[in-house]
Amino acid sequence: MFHARSRKKSKKIPAPTHPRAPRPRIKGMRPTIAAASAGIACAAVAVATAQLAAAAVAPGSAPIAAIGAAVVDAVPEPVKEFAIRTFGANDKLVLLAGIGAALAVLAAATGVVARRRLWVGYAVLALLGGAGAAAALTRPAASPWWALPSLAGAACGAVVLALLLRGRPDREAEGRAVPGRAVDRRGVLIALAGAGIAGAAGWRLGGTGDLEAARSAVDLPEPASVGPAGTGLDVDGLTPYLTPNADFYRVDTALVLPRVLPEDYRLRVFGRVANPMELTFQDLLDRDLVEREITISCVSNEVGGTLAGNARWLGVSLAELLAEAGPEPGADQVVSRSADGWTAGTPTAVCTDGRDALIAVGMNGEPLPLEHGFPVRMIVPGLYGYVSATKWLTEIELSSFADFDAYWVRRDWAAEAPIKTFSRIDTPKPLKTVPAGPTAVAGVAWAQQRGIARVEVRVDEGPWNDADLAPVIGNDTWRQWQWTWEAEPGRRKLEVRATAGDGEVQTGERVTPFPDGATGWHSVVLNAE
Ligand SMILES: Nc1nc2c(c(=O)[nH]1)N[C@H]1C(S)=C(S)[C@@H](COP(=O)(O)O)O[C@H]1N2
Ligand SMILES: [Mo]
Numbered sequence: 201m202f203h204a205r206s207r208k209k210s211k212k213i214p215a216p217t218h219p220r221a222p223r224p225r226i227k228g229m230r231p232t233i234a235a236a237s238a239g240i241a242c243a244a245v246a247v248a249t250a251q252l253a254a255a256a257v258a259p260g261s262a263p264i265a266a267i268g269a270a271v272v273d274a275v276p277e278p279v280k281e282f283a284i285r286t287f288g289a290n291d292k293l294v295l296l297a298g299i300g301a302a303l304a305v306l307a308a309a310t311g312v313v314a315r316r317r318l319w320v321g322y323a324v325l326a327l328l329g330g331a332g333a334a335a336a337l338t339r340p341a342a343s344p345w346w347a348l349p350s351l352a353g354a355a356c357g358a359v360v361l362a363l364l365l366r367g368r369p370d371r372e373a374e375g376r377a378v379p380g381r382a383v384d385r386r387g388v389l390i391a392l393a394g395a396g397i398a399g400a401a402g403w404r405l406g407g408t409g410d411l412e413a414a415r416s417a418v419d420l421p422e423p424a425s426v427g428p429a430g431t432g433l434d435v436d437g438l439t440p441y442l443t444p445n446a447d448f449y450r451v452d453t454a455l456v457l458p459r460v461l462p463e464d465y466r467l468r469v470f471g472r473v474a475n476p477m478e479l480t481f482q483d484l485l486d487r488d489l490v491e492r493e494i495t496i497s498c499v500s501n502e503v504g505g506t507l508a509g510n511a512r513w514l515g516v517s518l519a520e521l522l523a524e525a526g527p528e529p530g531a532d533q534v535v536s537r538s539a540d541g542w543t544a545g546t547p548t549a550v551c552t553d554g555r556d557a558l559i560a561v562g563m564n565g566e567p568l569p570l571e572h573g574f575p576v577r578m579i580v581p582g583l584y585g586y587v588s589a590t591k592w593l594t595e596i597e598l599s600s601f602a603d604f605d606a607y608w609v610r611r612d613w614a615a616e617a618p619i620k621t622f623s624r625i626d627t628p629k630p631l632k633t634v635p636a637g638p639t640a641v642a643g644v645a646w647a648q649q650r651g652i653a654r655v656e657v658r659v660d661e662g663p664w665n666d667a668d669l670a671p672v673i674g675n676d677t678w679r680q681w682q683w684t685w686e687a688e689p690g691r692r693k694l695e696v697r698a699t700a701g702d703g704e705v706q707t708g709e710r711v712t713p714f715p716d717g718a719t720g721w722h723s724v725v726l727n728a729e
Contacts, residue, residue: 239311
């Protein structure tokens with residue numbers, strides 16, 4: 201009551217302006233800014249201490265990572281597609297930055313309110329700490345310890361809040377007409393500095409240094425069986441035949457890289473099998489390894505998109521492993537699970553039909569990069585990644601399609617998803633101006649398992665022209681193509697289509713990636729002059 205009255209009064213009777221004051225101050229602005237920065241400092245301390253605690257528990261247990269992961273799992277399909285389309289490979293960064301920004305705004309507002317009603321500050325901290333802990337505990341890989349970082353962060357934030365907004369609500373303390381607690385401004389700076397140090401330490405300790413070291417220490421054995429090596433065409437602007445690891449597309453739901461050290465690694469093969477098995481990383485390396493060139497691609501790839509890559513994968517035959525485990529009749533689904541609880545479901549028949557389905561440990565002559573599943577992932581030629589290419593693989597459970605829906609199937613993507621015939625123009629680029637006359641048109645095409653038999657290009661919906669194809673080593677890799685175009689001046693449209701090894705001509709009907717992969721011919725519009 202007293203505050204309310206005094207505020208009203210202050211509106212009616214403006215404080216006298218000192219004659220020498222350079223400019224009138226907006227009343228209450230400075231204490232408000234101080235309070236907002238106190239709120240941000242509290243949040244920074246809370247997040248930083250949580251990050252530090254998470255370095256000891258698991259990086260995924262940090263509140264921002266956990267809430268982000270929960271958001272990733274919960275967002276409706278159209279939002280996810282929009283995010284991938286708009287932000288591409290930066291979608292994870294955008295999400296984390298968004299959460300950080302929302303938190304900063306909330307913290308500033310809370311600081312302002314808490315100057316007068318301290319309990320609101322504690323309540324918000326308790327709510328956020330609880331939300332972080334709940335999000336962490338519901339992560340598939342969580343242990344009860346995963347609640348700790350959020351709770352520790354909230355507790356530290358509360359202590360800092362009490363220290364920064366010390367004393368009784370007191371308008372005299374500000375010498376202004378706006379009531380509220382005095383903000384310890386020096387304390388705000390100290391808290392921000394402390395948060396910076398704790399956050400940096402947490403970042404470093406929770407970083408990937410030990411994983412990188414473990415990866416460097418892996419000595420991959422020579423393969424017992426080496427597949428043929430493809431060669432590429434040499435055209436400027438054409439996607440290289442083998443994708444370097446550093447350029448390989450990355451798609452997964454992991455905001456924080458799952459940490460799996462080779463010495464701790466176990467692959468469990470269980471479920472509806474006669475002989476459940478458990479293999480260490482060394483057990484895998486000790487088996488006969490095969491090396492094969494296989495192109496993998498993502499179901500979210502749009503017409504003309506780049507969510508595909510071709511690598512030499514080194515690994516254990518999945519079919520051999522399954523033969524030893526002995527799937528029971530009716531166990532028609534191989535459920536693969538990652539260290540962070542993501543799942544894919546692959547038809548057992550596909551895994552055992554003689555194709556090079558692999559439990560992979562190597563990629564282009566190196567241990568798997570951390571982002572591509574270190575130390576062990578699955579690769580199954582012919583199926584989109586979400587139903588076959590589990591990274592950070594730790595479990596293979598024999599089940600049935602009737603009994604289990606994997607991660608994306610629960611989100612209404614198709615349960616079975618063979619790769620659709622795809623072709624793309626890499627060069628020339630859209631909207632480019634090219635000189636009239638002979639122009640190299642080139643790109644890649646793929647239809648894993650069936651192979652690419654033919655690629656055709658047409659100009660302005662004229663007749664189709666056969667492109668030259670790179671030599672082929674098998675049906676599981678993409679095939680580069682090139683065609684020399686006698687460009688005539690004007691605005692031109694180039695289109696490409698492929699024919700798979702089984703005679704199927706790529707359809708021109710445009711459909712979106714959801715629910716089982718995009719179709720349609722890729723076209724490029726440009727100017728010739
Ligand atoms: N653990 C895990 N594995 C995963 C995914 C994932 O989200 N989590 N995404 C899959 C999808 S959708 C694709 S397309 C491929 C991509 O593999 P890459 O990132 O090595 O290119 O990984 C698959 N394996
Ligand atoms: Mo994917």
